[in-house]
Amino acid sequence: xxxxxxxxxxxxxxxxxxxxxxxxIRGHVEGVLRxxxxxxVYCVDALKQIKAVQGALDKxxxxxxxxxxxxxxxxxxxRGDEGEIVEELMEVLKYR
Amino acid sequence: xxxxxxxxxxxxxxxxxxxxxxxxIRGHVEGVLRxxxxxxVYCVDALKQIKAVQGALDKxxxxxxxxxxxxxxxxxxxRGDEGEIVEELMEVLKYR
Amino acid sequence: xxxxxxxxxxxxxxxxxxxxxxxxIRGHVEGVLRxxxxxxVYCVDALKQIKAVQGALDKxxxxxxxxxxxxxxxxxxxRGDEGEIVEELMEVLKYR
Amino acid sequence: xxxxxxxxxxxxxxxxxxxxxxxxIRGHVEGVLRxxxxxxVYCVDALKQIKAVQGALDKxxxxxxxxxxxxxxxxxxxRGDEGEIVEELMEVLKYR
Numbered sequence: 001x002x003x004x005x006x007x008x009x010x011x012x013x014x015x016x017x018x019x020x021x022x023x024x025i026r027g028h029v030e031g032v033l034r035x036x037x038x039x040x041v042y043c044v045d046a047l048k049q050i051k052a053v054q055g056a057l058d059k060x061x062x063x064x065x066x067x068x069x070x071x072x073x074x075x076x077x078x079r080g081d082e083g084e085i086v087e088e089l090m091e092v093l094k095y096r
Numbered sequence: 097x098x099x100x101x102x103x104x105x106x107x108x109x110x111x112x113x114x115x116x117x118x119x120x121i122r123g124h125v126e127g128v129l130r131x132x133x134x135x136x137v138y139c140v141d142a143l144k145q146i147k148a149v150q151g152a153l154d155k156x157x158x159x160x161x162x163x164x165x166x167x168x169x170x171x172x173x174x175r176g177d178e179g180e181i182v183e184e185l186m187e188v189l190k191y192r
Numbered sequence: 193x194x195x196x197x198x199x200x201x202x203x204x205x206x207x208x209x210x211x212x213x214x215x216x217i218r219g220h221v222e223g224v225l226r227x228x229x230x231x232x233v234y235c236v237d238a239l240k241q242i243k244a245v246q247g248a249l250d251k252x253x254x255x256x257x258x259x260x261x262x263x264x265x266x267x268x269x270x271r272g273d274e275g276e277i278v279e280e281l282m283e284v285l286k287y288r
Numbered sequence: 289x290x291x292x293x294x295x296x297x298x299x300x301x302x303x304x305x306x307x308x309x310x311x312x313i314r315g316h317v318e319g320v321l322r323x324x325x326x327x328x329v330y331c332v333d334a335l336k337q338i339k340a341v342q343g344a345l346d347k348x349x350x351x352x353x354x355x356x357x358x359x360x361x362x363x364x365x366x367r368g369d370e371g372e373i374v375e376e377l378m379e380v381l382k383y384r
Contacts, residue, residue, distance in 0.1 A: 010132075010139045018142065019132045022125060029122045036106075036115045043106045043164035046114065047188045050157045054150055061146045066378055068139035069361070074370040076362035086357045090350065092143045093381065158282065165278045169261070170268035178266040186258055189285065202324075202331045210334065211324045218317045221310060228298075228307045235298045235356035238306065239380045242349045246342055253338045260331035284335045 014067035021060045028053050065092075110163035117156045124149050161188075206259035213252045220245050257284075302355035309348045316341050353380075 010018075032049045035041055073089065076082040106114075128145045131137055169185065172178040202210075224241045227233055265281065268274040298306075320337045323329055361377065364370040 008138055009136050010142060012135070015132055015135075015137065019129060022129050022132070026122060026125045026129070029118060029125060033115060033118050033122070036111055036118065039108070039111075040105050041111065042104055043160050043168065044184050044188060046106060046160050047157060047164070050153055050160070051188065054153050054157075057146055057150050057153070061143060061150075062378065062382075064139050064142050064146070065381070066374060068143070069374045069377060070370065072139065073357070073361055074364035074373060078365060082358065082362040085362060086354060088140050089357060090354055092140060092147065093353070094350075158286075161285070162278060162282055165265070165281060166274065169265055170274040170277060172266035174269060178262065181266060182258060182261045185261060186254065189257070190254075200330055201328050202334060204327070207324055207327075207329065211321060214317060214321050214324070218314060218321070221314045221317060225307060225310050225314070228303050228310070231300070231303075232297050233303065234296055235352050235360065236376050236380060238298060238352050239349060239356070242345055242352070243380065246345050246349075249338055249342050249345070253335060253342075256331050256334050256338070260335070264331065280332050284332060284339065 008072045010064065011067050011071055014063055018060050018064055021056065021063075025053060025056050025060070028056065104168045106160065107163050107167055110159055113159055114156050117152065117159070121149060121152050121156070124152065200264045202256065203259055203263055206255055209255055210252050213248065213255075217245060217248050217252070220248065296360045298352065299355055299359055302351055305351055306348050309344065309351070313341060313344050313348070316344065 028049075032046065032053065035046060035049060068089075073085055076085040124145075128142065128149065131142060131145060164185075169181055172181040220241070224238065224245065227238060227241060260281075265277055268277040316337070320334065320341065323334060323337060356377075361373055364373040
């Protein structure tokens with residue numbers, strides 16, 4: 001677990017914000033599931049809903065990323081773990 | 097509703113496949129929600145889970161897109177709705 | 193060469209438009225090259241220019257894609273090459 | 289100019305590496321320009337070349353980003369410009 005290794009943690013207010021958004025995303029996923037129960041559903045309508053869920057997930061990702069940059073990345077040099085911090089960040093950003 | 101307009105629908109087997117994958121994605125979102133209940137959670141661990149959910153959503157999107165191309169787009173010229181089919185597809189692909 | 197195989201070609205006006213945009217993109221790349229000759233150049237200024245070039249390339253890609261959808265994909269069923277058309281399109285869209 | 293404001297600069301070896309890669313990208317763009325002179329060029333062949341150029345630009349972007357993280361972002365707290373560093377980074381990453 002990287003968490004244990006670092007002793008770094010997500011700040012409480014970003015964590016709460018991320019949770020609230022993910023609850024809404026879960027609801028949105030359930031909406032798409034119901035949509036797919038309809039035998040008449042049109043492909044493009046389903047695609048649009050999936051893109052909307054991805055947009056909402058991007059926003060959760062941005063909020064956690066900003067909090068990580070602000071609380072952990074900008075002070076890595078002082079802690080002395082900058083090599084690890086940079087590589088794991090590059091790894092996560094690759095999937096964007 | 098585009099579905100009504102077109103009278104086109106998502107083929108049953110892609111619809112079932114998309115539903116099964118979305119059920120698993122809902123479970124994954126719930127896993128991230130539980131992860132965020134942990135006050136010690138590390139930002140990068142949360143980011144990785146969100147990227148994994150997005151990867152799974154990309155796969156659902158690809159499967160619906162392929163089915164749409166195969167069942168509706170390649171035959172648009174015969175139906176005579178190619179103008180609309182192309183523009184709505186460009187619109188959806190823009191968000192990729 | 194897929195071109196020979198298909199006997200399909202990019203329509204002349206999209207080809208001209210793509211060429212004109214790529215000439216401007218080449219000029220933009222040369223601008224970034226000159227920017228990088230400056231020993232004082234700031235990373236984020238270079239990153240912004242690279243993102244701008246990518247945005248311009250996205251537009252060329254969109255214009256060729258729209259032309260391909262309109263001229264070749266929507267009529268694939270009539271030609272009978274829909275299987276190949278769909279798979280090569282999915283392959284190209286994966287990199288978006 | 290952010291560069292003047294910060295007094296921060298791209299490290300010489302990343303700058304050289306970025307320049308070398310951009311020279312090769314300029315050559316690739318010229319190759320696509322010649323390809324588009326061919327009246328028989330197939331849309332998907334042109335799209336593939338554009339995606340290849342974008343992949344090469346992504347690599348230049350990654351190399352400058354890694355250098356920026358390593359040389360400037362991880363030490364922002366010590367310099368005291370972390371607010372600005374985080375916001376401009378979020379802005380640049382948005383376009384990825």
